[in-house]
Amino acid sequence: MSEEALPFEERYYPDAERYLGYYRKSIEDIERFWDERARELVWLKPWHQVLDRGKAPFYRWFVGGETNINLNALDRWIGTSVENKVAYYWEGEPGDRRVLSYGDLYREVNRLAYALKEYIGVKPGDRVAIYLPMIPELPI
Structure with missing residues (x-):
């Protein structure tokens, strides 16, 4: 895993004009804009x-989806x-640092989901805090 790698090929910062173009589209035709994003x-x-x-x-978005x-x-x-690229960096106390790739995070999420289901009995519809x-x- 590369600690500096992003999940896309390069860092991207849209210029102000491009951002304003997106903004205008989002307010001029909100449904089309969000349809394209979704x-x-x-x-x-x-x-x-x-x-x-x-x-x-009480608006409803993406009805039926x-x-x-x-x-x-x-x-x-x-x-x-992307699996081996950084999903997130975590930093705690000075010197306490951890880097998780998308693959690491995927495995940990699935481990927790399995434990909640098999050992605790959480089922679809249950809420867990x-x-x-x-x-x-x-x-x-």
Whole structure:
């Protein structure tokens, strides 16, 4: 794993004009803008409506669609060149440092999910809250 590697080929900082272009698109045609952004994700079920404004202010986004945050954040990178790149850096007290790759994070998340299911009995629909200090395992 390369500690300095990002999950994309190079660091990218959009120029102000490009940023303003995105901003203008996002306010001029909000549904088209977010439709285009959402298509960059993996969806288990496609949406049939980008934005439902029927019960304002309780808007519904990507109506009928179904995705999975873990699939988009981790699973999709396993088996690709991104797997061994840095997912995040953790720094604690001076000298206390840890670097996790997407592959490391994927394995740890799945280990925890297995333990919650097999040893504690957590099942779909259950809600779990875990309070942790600022340790490397916090995002897991």
